[in-house]
Amino acid sequence: xxxxxxxxxxxxxxxxxxxxxxxAYSNSASDYFxxxxxxxxxxxxxxxxxxxxxxxxxxQRVTVLLNKTVKHLSLQIAATQPGDSAVYFCAExxxxxxxxxxTGTRLTIIP
Amino acid sequence: ETxxxxxxxxxxxxxxxxxxxxxxxxxxxxxxxxxKQSAKKPLELMFVYNFKEQTENNSVPSRFSPECPNSSHLFxxxxxxxxxxxxxxxxxxxxxxxxxxxxxxxxxxxRLTVL
Numbered sequence: 001x002x003x004x005x006x007x008x009x010x011x012x013x014x015x016x017x018x019x020x021x022x023x024a025y026s027n028s029a030s031d032y033f034x035x036x037x038x039x040x041x042x043x044x045x046x047x048x049x050x051x052x053x054x055x056x057x058x059x060q061r062v063t064v065l066l067n068k069t070v071k072h073l074s075l076q077i078a079a080t081q082p083g084d085s086a087v088y089f090c091a092e093x094x095x096x097x098x099x100x101x102x103t104g105t106r107l108t109i110i111p
Numbered sequence: 112e113t114x115x116x117x118x119x120x121x122x123x124x125x126x127x128x129x130x131x132x133x134x135x136x137x138x139x140x141x142x143x144x145x146x147k148q149s150a151k152k153p154l155e156l157m158f159v160y161n162f163k164e165q166t167e168n169n170s171v172p173s174r175f176s177p178e179c180p181n182s183s184h185l186f187x188x189x190x191x192x193x194x195x196x197x198x199x200x201x202x203x204x205x206x207x208x209x210x211x212x213x214x215x216x217x218x219x220x221x222r223l224t225v226l
Contacts, residue, residue, distance in 0.1 A: 034214070043113065043201050043217030044154070089154070098167065099215070101154040 012108045013080050021105050023073040023090035030092040034099065035064060035075045039086045047075070047088075077107075085109045114138040117202050117218035124192065125226050132187040132221045134202030141207050143185040144215065145177060148199040160185060161207065192225045199223070 013019040025033070031052040036044035050057045050064045050073075057064050063076040073090050087104040115136045124130050136143065145157040159167035160179040174196075176188040185202055199222050203215040 041219065043115070043203075043219045044215075045113070045217070046214050049214065098156050098159070103151060103153050 009103070010106045010108070012110055014110050015082060016079055019077045019080050019084070019107060021075045021077075021088050021090075021107065023075075023102055025071050025073060025090070025092045027092060027094060027100070028068075028071065030094045032093050033064070033066060033073050034091045034093070035062075035073075036089045036091065036101075037086045038089065038104070044089060080107075080109050082109050082111060113216050113218065115202055115204055115216050115218035117200075117221050119221060120219065121222045121224075123224045123226065124189065126192060126194075128192075129188070129190045131189065132200055132202075132223075134185040134187075134218055136183055136185075136202075136204040136216070136218075138204055138216060140204035140216070141182050142205045143179060143182070144203040144205075145175075145185065145187050146201040146203060146217075148201055148220070154201070157187075189223070192223075194225050197223055197225045 011019060011021060032049055034049040035047040037047050038044040048057060048059045048062050048064050050066050052068060055066050061078045065074045075088060077084055085108050087106050089101050089104045091099040091101045093099045115134065118133045122130060141162050143160045147155045147157055156169050157171045158165060158177045163179050163182055174191050178186040178188060187200060199220040201220045202218040205215050
């Protein structure tokens, strides 16, 4: 079946640096993609989404890039802060179908 | 505060116990979900309710029994669980199931340990 996966399970970044979290997906029919952040002891929190007719979308300190040619999604976090330490999940959806989540990448910000 | 409240936050139960997890959302959403989160696994969708009607049961064992009395409340009744059912159970809501936006609002989860 289709799956969403992440390239790296862990990532450590120096505070103030930019971080990039990657995600590969395999369902070429997926038409929207979402990044969630899950802090320790909390539920996942929506960060940003992007539709398949776009290749870039920016939020506050975050940018999501979508490369449909290679089925790759990335989340860029600028000027990382200690509060950015969390597990980040990508998820994909198609039409009215339920989301498929990846296993997550743990981002650690080093002070 | 996400607008989705889950209780209890932690639960320890024996395999012969019966317990329930509760979820309440204050967002005016019409869809509610139960997800299971185990270590090193993707979030697993268990059940979906849309306007109080169950629209998805993702092949969940019958020892998990959901109940949705109204659009704001969702329960997960637990009976004769197995140790492998130990996990974080997350409730979520959205304006409408399958609405295509994908934005789910999650509660903080109920950490279940089955002894």
